[in-house]
Amino acid sequence: MAGYDPRTFPAVAVTVDLVVLTVRDGGLCVLVVRRGEEPYAGREALPGGFVRPDEDLLAAAQRELAEETGLTPGAAHLEQLASYGAPDRDPRMRVVTVAHLALVADPPDPRAGSDAAAARWAPVAEVSPGLAFDHDRVLGDGVARARAKLEYTALAASFCRSSFTVAELRRVYEAVWGRPLDPRNFHRKVTSAAGFLEPTGETTTRDGGRPAQLYRRGPAAALHPPLLRAEN
Amino acid sequence: MAGYDPRTFPAVAVTVDLVVLTVRDGGLCVLVVRRGEEPYAGREALPGGFVRPDEDLLAAAQRELAEETGLTPGAAHLEQLASYGAPDRDPRMRVVTVAHLALVADPPDPRAGSDAAAARWAPVAEVSPGLAFDHDRVLGDGVARARAKLEYTALAASFCRSSFTVAELRRVYEAVWGRPLDPRNFHRKVTSAAGFLEPTGETTTRDGGRPAQLYRRGPAAALHPPLLRAEN
DNA sequence: CCAAAAGTGTTCAAAGTACACCCATGA
DNA sequence: TCATGGGTGTACTTTGAACACTTTTGG
Numbered sequence: 254m255a256g257y258d259p260r261t262f263p264a265v266a267v268t269v270d271l272v273v274l275t276v277r278d279g280g281l282c283v284l285v286v287r288r289g290e291e292p293y294a295g296r297e298a299l300p301g302g303f304v305r306p307d308e309d310l311l312a313a314a315q316r317e318l319a320e321e322t323g324l325t326p327g328a329a330h331l332e333q334l335a336s337y338g339a340p341d342r343d344p345r346m347r348v349v350t351v352a353h354l355a356l357v358a359d360p361p362d363p364r365a366g367s368d369a370a371a372a373r374w375a376p377v378a379e380v381s382p383g384l385a386f387d388h389d390r391v392l393g394d395g396v397a398r399a400r401a402k403l404e405y406t407a408l409a410a411s412f413c414r415s416s417f418t419v420a421e422l423r424r425v426y427e428a429v430w431g432r433p434l435d436p437r438n439f440h441r442k443v444t445s446a447a448g449f450l451e452p453t454g455e456t457t458t459r460d461g462g463r464p465a466q467l468y469r470r471g472p473a474a475a476l477h478p479p480l481l482r483a484e485n
Numbered sequence: 486m487a488g489y490d491p492r493t494f495p496a497v498a499v500t501v502d503l504v505v506l507t508v509r510d511g512g513l514c515v516l517v518v519r520r521g522e523e524p525y526a527g528r529e530a531l532p533g534g535f536v537r538p539d540e541d542l543l544a545a546a547q548r549e550l551a552e553e554t555g556l557t558p559g560a561a562h563l564e565q566l567a568s569y570g571a572p573d574r575d576p577r578m579r580v581v582t583v584a585h586l587a588l589v590a591d592p593p594d595p596r597a598g599s600d601a602a603a604a605r606w607a608p609v610a611e612v613s614p615g616l617a618f619d620h621d622r623v624l625g626d627g628v629a630r631a632r633a634k635l636e637y638t639a640l641a642a643s644f645c646r647s648s649f650t651v652a653e654l655r656r657v658y659e660a661v662w663g664r665p666l667d668p669r670n671f672h673r674k675v676t677s678a679a680g681f682l683e684p685t686g687e688t689t690t691r692d693g694g695r696p697a698q699l700y701r702r703g704p705a706a707a708l709h710p711p712l713l714r715a716e717n
Numbered sequence: 718c719c720a721a722a723a724g725t726g727t728t729c730a731a732a733g734t735a736c737a738c739c740c741a742t743g744a
Numbered sequence: 745t746c747a748t749g750g751g752t753g754t755a756c757t758t759t760g761a762a763c764a765c766t767t768t769t770g771g
Contacts, residue, residue: 263538266494267570267581306495306579310570336568336583338499338542347538349499349581351568420749438734440751462749463741478732652722670761672724694722695768710759 265338266348269313270301270388272334272395273322273355276412276428280376281399283392284321284360285384287371292344293385299392300372301350314353321372322360329357330411334395342387354395356411403429405479407449410470416453418465419443426480442480448473497570498580501545502533502620504566504627505554505587508644508660512608513631515624516553516592517616519603524576525617531624532604533582546585553604554592561589562643566627574619586627588643635661637711639681642702648685650697651675658712674712680705 273284285297300321304313310333315326322329331353338349360374377396382389402408403426410417412425423439443449448471456464505516517529532553536545542565547558554561563585570581592606609628614621634640635658642649644657655671675681680703688696 262498262578263535265497265499265536267497267499303495304497304570304581307572309572310568310581333567335565336542338536338583340539340541346494349536349542349583351570351581418750435735436749437736437751442733444751458742458749460749461743462747463751465750650723667762668722669724669763674760676724690722690769692722693770694720695724697723 264347266346267304268301268348268350269304269310269317270299270350270352270391271314271317271321271355272299272352272392273318273329273357273360274377274395274399274412275357275360275374276425277360277374279424279428281396281428282374283377283380283395284372285375285380286321287373288385296385297375297380297383298385299352299388304351310351311353314351314355318353318355322357324357324361329355330408331355334391334398337387337391339387350391352391352395354398356399356408358412359414400429404481405476407446407470407473407476410449416455416467416469418457418460418467419450420460420465422450422468430481439480446473446476446478446480449476496579498578499536500533500580500582501536501542501549502531502582502584502623503546503549503553503587504531504584504624505550505561505589505592506609506627506631506644507589507592507606508657509592509606511656511660513628513660513663514606515609515612515627516604517607517612518553519605520617528617529607529612529615530617531584531620536583542583543585546583546587550585550587554589556589556593561587562640563587566623566630569619569623571619582623584623584627586630588631588640590644591646632661636713637708639678639702639705639708642681648687648699648701650689650692650699651682652692652697654682654700662713671712678705678708678710678712679703681708 271284275282284300286300288294288296288298300317302313302317304310308316311331314331314333318324318329318331319326334352334354336349336351340347342348377392381392384392399408409422409425409429413421419440420436422443423434423436426439427434450468451471453467453469455467457467458464503516507514516532518532520526520528520530532549534545534549536542540548543563546563546565550556550561550563551558566584566586568581568583572579574580609624613624616624631640641654641657641661645653651672652668654675655666655668658671659666682700683703685699685701687699689699690696
């Protein structure tokens with residue numbers, strides 16, 4: 254950083270790309286757009302776009318997320334994932350992308366963004382490998398991050414609507430981790446984790462059987478103790 | 486990403502900044518350079534520099550690390566930390582920096598990089614807050630990452646020389662976490678974590694008292710089970 | 718011998734897993 | 745009434761914290 258000359262910096266384009274995940278029909282799904290132009294015309298890619306001159310990185314990601322899904326900022330969890338800048342990752346020019354991870358609940362059908370030809374929610378295994386650019390790797394990193402963070406944060410609730418049952422939350426964990434969990438132990442763990450869930454007082458029978466208590470997200474960001482930890 | 490025009494991208498400079506940590510005299514220290522020019526002339530900052538036109542992000546970080554410390558690539562742990570791109574973070578122009586975290590053992594005295602006026606190892610609390618640009622935040626994020634990763638990875642060994650004792654490894658944990666650990670339970674935990682440590686067969690009395698077994702890093706990257714987990 | 722640090726054994730408490738069992742609803 | 749999922753109780757196992765104790769060196 255010391256001693257650089259602003260007049261001779263190497264020209265680079267900076268974009269944000271989005272790994273937008275949701276849980277649908279018991280599986281982990283990602284938002285992808287079909288590319289209409291070269292390079293990779295016809296292939297699917299993660300949504301993304303340029304960072305504008307007066308925009309912070311997170312703000313750019315929020316704007317792109319809103320453009321692609323119609324979600325208002327704050328309605329979904331959004332965090333920076335990692336940056337990717339291999340010199341040849343885009344054949345046209347040097348592009349460094351700052352990837353972000355978004356977790357959304359109950360997603361609306363994707364609306365065609367200003368420049369996205371066609372967007373859809375696709376099961377992760379269905380589109381990757383096969384994405385444009387280095388997006389297979391970006392998606393892989395995003396899924397790995399989501400899996401890891403479910404263990405020790407309250408993030409799983411970001412995949413649920415504002416009011417949800419313990420069983421719905423459990424199905425999120427099962428979808429992201431790809432393995433069944435014991436409903437009874439899971440129930441005890443999440444309801445006894447301080448600040449994770451707050452009962453609304455209402456019940457629902459939308460899952461069938463005995464009415465289930467409804468909860469909303471609690472104030473806790475981290476989970477003490479973490480979930481999982483083997484549960485063979 | 487879809488539909489951008491390479492001829493009209495917003496001009497941005499991309500740099501890498503380094504959070505280089507080491508343990509000295511029982512405390513966590515960071516490599517800082519004194520700035521010779523505006524802005525922030527005379528203030529200390531994290532080392533860093535431009536990403537060159539044909540260089541990947543990690544390669545740029547490796548090059549900077551070598552320039553500042555003389556360490557050859559691979560001699561230290563180096564990973565991407567996060568990117569920072571607030572529009573006004575550098576008053577001269579739009580600069581997006583991809584920060585990296587490096588953990589080094591037994592560091593040589595910093596050598597003046599090609600453009601670094603003066604570099605030194607400083608205790609983290611001594612220089613932050615007070616760093617130039619947004620480097621207080623970058624350093625804080627780096628330290629937080631290091632603290633967290635010691636729990637569930639074998640990274641602590643990156644702070645040790647190629648051959649080290651359990652007590653030396655414990656002092657690394659104590660310095661980074663800032664709290665004492667029970668030597669006896671610590672010994673049992675790290676020696677029973679599969680793949681963390683490999684005995685060299687040699688012993689040393691450099692710590693005084695009964696001779697201690699010497700170890701080198703094992704092949705494991707992750708620790709099962711993780712360390713810490715309360716230990717009040 | 719004494720001090721100092723390495724390393725082991727043992728006890729107790731806490732947490733996790735497996736699973737039997739009861740509850741409350743819709744059909 | 746039965747099927748279905750919600751929710752609780754409990755026995756067993758595993759893990760971790762605390763700390764007494766033995767070992768092996770230097771001075």
